[in-house]
Amino acid sequence: MIIDSFDAGATAYPDRIFVQGGDVRMSYQDAADASHAVAAALVRDVQPGTHVGVLSPNHPMVLPAMLGVMRSGAVFVPLNARDPIEDIIWFASFCEIAVLICHPQYAPHLERLKQEIPTLRRVIGLTEPLEPSGHCIAQWVKDFAGQRVSVRREADDIAIIKSSGGTTGRPKAIMQSHRSLETAYRISNQFTPPRKDPVHLVVAPLTHAAGATMVALARIGARNVIAPSADPGVILEAIEHERITHIFLPPTMIYRLLAHPDARTRDCSSLEYVLYGAAPMSVDKLREGIALWGQVFMQSYGQSEVPGVITCLSRKDHFVHNDPELDKHLASAGRPSGACEVALMDDAGNIVGTGERGEIVARGDLVSPGYYNNPEATAEARAFGWHHTGDIGVFDENGYLYVVDRKKDMVISGGFNIYPSEIEQVIWGHPAVQDCAVVGVPDADWGERLTAVIELKPGCNATADEIIELCRKRFGSLKTPKQVEFWPTLPRSPVGKVLKKDVRSQLTAASKPA
Template sequence: MHLIDFFDYGVGHDPVAECLVEGDLRMSYAQVDEWTHRIAWALADQGIGPQGRVAVLSPNNVWGYIAILGTQRARAVWVPLTARASVDEIIAHLRRTQSEWLLYHSEFDGAITRIVAEVPSLRGIVCVDQATGPHGGLAQWTASRAGQLFPLPDSDMRDAIFRITSSGGTTGAPKAVIQTQIGVEANMATFMAIAHDPLPRYLLCNPMTHAAGIVSFHVLARGGTVHILRTPELDKVVDLIETERITALMLTPTSIYSLLGKPDIRNRDFTSLRHFIFGAAPMATEKLREAIEVFGPVMMQIYGQTEASTALAAMLPHEYARFAADPSLLHRLASCGRATPFTRLGIMSSTGELLPRGERGELVVRGGMVMQGYWNEQELDTGASKFGWHHTGDIAYEDEEGYFYIVDRVRDLIISGGFNIFPSEVEQVVWSHPAVQDCAVIGVPDEKWGEAVKAVVELKPGASATGEEIMALCKEKLGSVKAPKTVEFWDELPRSPLKKVLKKEIRQRYWSAS
């Protein structure tokens, strides 16, 4: 099965049902379906055949979303471009993937001349949210094929490339990651199994190029509605949950912390929610308990990464609710959940042995969600798939009931005076301070210990705290070895377009000076 086959299944549920909603624009399944056929024909008429590489550059937008589905109808390879990336980064990914066609939003009109000049592989470009334009508009480009159904391929193309996306670059230079239609199948099956919601109303407010977009696809297969918000403006998010009776959405922990800090948040209506999904980073357990109190027993975590997207492990709402209510099980709030039904997880030593429950090692995975490899960088594939498993780069352990706990990234481990210190353990304590909005714990150069533990803290608006308070709290909870030796307060931590804290940038400030 191909992504577009799942969409077609949704069309068959009820063609006149609402499929995509953005502001006052409300489009039925039949309307979206017609546009996907028009786009597929237009690509084919320009010589873009199956597995041709078609990039889509758009913020969260109905027409950008339809463009993605149109590339899939053509059986082309979708090349996602992050709307919040710099023009340099956009050009780099287009060149890296040798993209042949670009479907773009008018927001990027000012950058198009430069993009075309610097990406020689591009054979054509079209603006998707305008009917006409200097580079062609969607209606104009597809007019000759209106009303014509695009034919099914001669084979099912199950193992074809779905998309070539960019790794986050939070730990090194971005790489082009190949994801297949087998991965689409695995994701669809997983969300059908773990997210029971007959006719979901999903709010897509995080970038559609990332996990939130992948999660939205199963909504189409169910015949549900995807409500599109350009950016996760939190006041609008809450308003839409109430007015559109949203049943599911996905936000980062950072955005959830900001929501919890809103003074009227406990007076708003979240009774329609069934799944409030978070991922991309761990969530502070104290704030998770608060989220369950505010939003109800709907919190759901998914764990994945670009190279193995999107839900390798999951903690489901009923599990969080049970653990939060039982003092003997509160420690489980720190878990990312159990392996999802179509994935096998393990904990591996550096020499390739699978470790017993309770021992720490690298989290490894097998299953359809694992990438095919890196585009034109085959030498990197070997390191990521040693010993027959995909290596996530996360240090973790599994408890006696199969729940996995991410201890830290292998690259983030701090070695101070011969002791291994996991920053995430320290961050959990720092987050528990009532004045702390977010934090990052890193190792900084130290002449005596090699590395010293440092906490970089972002406070809640209007709150105050001292470094001495935070160091004393950590020393009380963790002991002197793991407690930060210094604390710095920053107005705002550097974050990626997905709101992940960029430890690499924080670390560089201290290590480049050394």
């Protein structure tokens, strides 16, 4: 069971601080005791396999709540507090949650939650009761203090059901087994051995990537510090003040840190691992980060269906030779981690060779069981006996995997297939550019008109002509955007991914005649 990763840390480091945030500091032993109490309360009311949701912004009490759900043998359903309430209710209803552990900020929505989630039998307050006759985790911790829970689930039982994010419509509910998650945690720790007592700064939602990182790092006794906000200045201050060693960030947040005026004055020498993933990373900004913070970067490529570590670009792989040929792998997603078998496949189900493009597919213990209540999507994703990621990739002669683009993001312009990610890499290299998205917009002449939408660094300027000329020098006319726009901010998902479907839909709507 995935709770075993935490228990290993609690056994080895009982007195070490497990989580701190605001006025709360909780040791590993305290967190273990609290999670047993939460599990004991759940076991009294629900059967193993029952779906239990947790809805909260980052808060220290989220951790014993999550761990308690896992320990009870229930299925943990993380709900993203950054989503609109309508989306939260839809996903909780689709996943048929029976119990909801909920932060008090959602008290105004309590009646709606109870009415619109048909399977919901009980709502538990995270820090205080949400209604006069209700209960909260703090009460459970007192009422069930000292009780121990020893529920065991099989390796292939479902541990977590996560949202796919819904960047292309209604999200799918991804089932993750104990086996796939334990495989991910084990491989992840092999790539991140600490040199000293690890301190993990929690910036991303605990119910998503940061929570997975926290459980993996628990085995080595990491102290988890919850950042007061995702403001770049606050993050840089926390790195210096708390002597942070580990941090997971999407590339967009790394760009913002590098552009912040405090980036070169704050002491970030404690950093051992800046873990990044979830989206392609600008090589120019990666070089900038290495020059500033040293050889501390590590990339992992995966997705919730194949958690986290299909491939890894290790800290050692981030050494800069200042030789284009030797450094070309900085644009890659690394090499297969050993957590699963990885290959590239054409549309007919044939494995393609080195240097050929194909869809990235995986099979083995890391692969999750599929999608909840969606056998059609599961069957489609598992065609030819492999899980299909939807990403197009190519292996080089040294075994590095380059993620060329999302299959659905490919642009067909003038009859040619164009992969936006390689154009984005060039635009990211402009000194005024903070982030960008390249998409195809319907066009009567071209089929799709290649369009770049750019978010500039604060206080910086650039022109469309500069961007067009930069791309033309690199690619010639075919892959040069026909249209360049500058937006104050790009639309992003709650976990920081640029929503290309929203960029595309806004551009398409603007191009239609009134």
